[in-house]
Amino acid sequence: MSCLLFMTRIIAHLDMDAFFAAVEERDRPKYKGQPIVVGSDPMEGKGRGVVSTANYKARKYGIRSATPISRAWQMSEEARKKGFPPAVFLLPNFLKYEKSSFEISKIVHRFSPLVEPASIDEMYFDLSSCVNYKKAGSICKKIKSEIKKEEKLTCSIGIGSNKLIAKIASDFKKPDGLTVVEKGKEEAFLENFPIRKIPGIGPKTEEILLRRQIKLVKDLKKLSKDELKKMLGKWGDDLYFKIRGIDDSPIVEKYEIKSMGEQETFSKDTLDSRFITGRMVNLSESVFERFKKSEFKNFKTITITVRFEGFETKNRSRTLTKLSPDLKTIQFEVLRLLAPFFDKRENPKRKFFRLIGIRIERFE
DNA sequence: TCTGGGGTCCTAGGACCC
DNA sequence: TCTGGGGTCCTAGGACCC
Numbered sequence: 001m002s003c004l005l006f007m008t009r010i011i012a013h014l015d016m017d018a019f020f021a022a023v024e025e026r027d028r029p030k031y032k033g034q035p036i037v038v039g040s041d042p043m044e045g046k047g048r049g050v051v052s053t054a055n056y057k058a059r060k061y062g063i064r065s066a067t068p069i070s071r072a073w074q075m076s077e078e079a080r081k082k083g084f085p086p087a088v089f090l091l092p093n094f095l096k097y098e099k100s101s102f103e104i105s106k107i108v109h110r111f112s113p114l115v116e117p118a119s120i121d122e123m124y125f126d127l128s129s130c131v132n133y134k135k136a137g138s139i140c141k142k143i144k145s146e147i148k149k150e151e152k153l154t155c156s157i158g159i160g161s162n163k164l165i166a167k168i169a170s171d172f173k174k175p176d177g178l179t180v181v182e183k184g185k186e187e188a189f190l191e192n193f194p195i196r197k198i199p200g201i202g203p204k205t206e207e208i209l210l211r212r213q214i215k216l217v218k219d220l221k222k223l224s225k226d227e228l229k230k231m232l233g234k235w236g237d238d239l240y241f242k243i244r245g246i247d248d249s250p251i252v253e254k255y256e257i258k259s260m261g262e263q264e265t266f267s268k269d270t271l272d273s274r275f276i277t278g279r280m281v282n283l284s285e286s287v288f289e290r291f292k293k294s295e296f297k298n299f300k301t302i303t304i305t306v307r308f309e310g311f312e313t314k315n316r317s318r319t320l321t322k323l324s325p326d327l328k329t330i331q332f333e334v335l336r337l338l339a340p341f342f343d344k345r346e347n348p349k350r351k352f353f354r355l356i357g358i359r360i361e362r363f364e
Numbered sequence: 365t366c367t368g369g370g371g372t373c374c375t376a377g378g379a380c381c382c
Numbered sequence: 383t384c385t386g387g388g389g390t391c392c393t394a395g396g397a398c399c400c
Contacts, residue, residue, distance in 0.1 A: 048367085048368075049369090050369095070365075071367090074365080235373090258371085258372070263370085265369085
């Protein structure tokens, strides 16, 4: 039996600070020190879409990730009227961020054999071989300084006995932070956080819990496992352990793609069926191109999404019996799924379309 | 305020099969 | 005549994450 079983795990979570905005600020010296908002085109306050990342200067105006871009524009205008510099609005450049993300993961790999990319700006890595937290902390300081030196970017790192603690710890001091939660201190660390800090508790679950006067993690701990399970299903079971600082989920270096899709929000809601089907044909082509470049030979299920004005969203899917993934098949199925939305069957009130999308899954 | 685009995972009902 | 039990697949919807 491996001694790994008896070795305590030391896990770190690295989170880049205002990543997209920081990369842009680094690469465009003329914007240095300015409030920067990376997101969709604000179109003088008429744009659709949201903010991807706002740097810390822009956050002072109230602009955050997921703020509607039109609202962000307003906030920037209000600041300008008060004599502050207006925000610089930039479109995201994902290729550039991916490249930087890859360079950062290479740096982390110099110090840890086991790295899990969690998103473009986050990763988990294993530092168990450090044996103690002090050593793990000094390794992370080194990682931070190498990222600063080589990529000219700052990040925040959390260290704990599992992924959950590491993740929450990385968010504890931002930007440019380093937080170590030693073994045995997990429960005390979590207790006074608002429940929303627990990954997996989103707006809906938060609302359910707030209605029962549950605001902090320590309030949530008063519920029994059965009560949590009754309220939240299977996930309640997991949550029972998480809020006690217990999490044994492993670090996974690479996981397979399960689906690929694309969607498009129109700049104006529309009922023009020629336009809509035309866009849908384009989305199908573009998804098919990605599929062709992938390692997969087949997919089984096609799903289309239609979002109407008022944000009402519908999905329709079909699993293919014959596996023949050519563009014609996709487009035929997509249009077959889409067609009913143009008549009274699926759209009795003649609602305008806001968004359409397509996704393929169940690869082989 | 009026809500992107890329994903993952879970639930629940119904069909179908043995 | 008044209807099992278990398993799997398909479909639709929804919560959540970055």
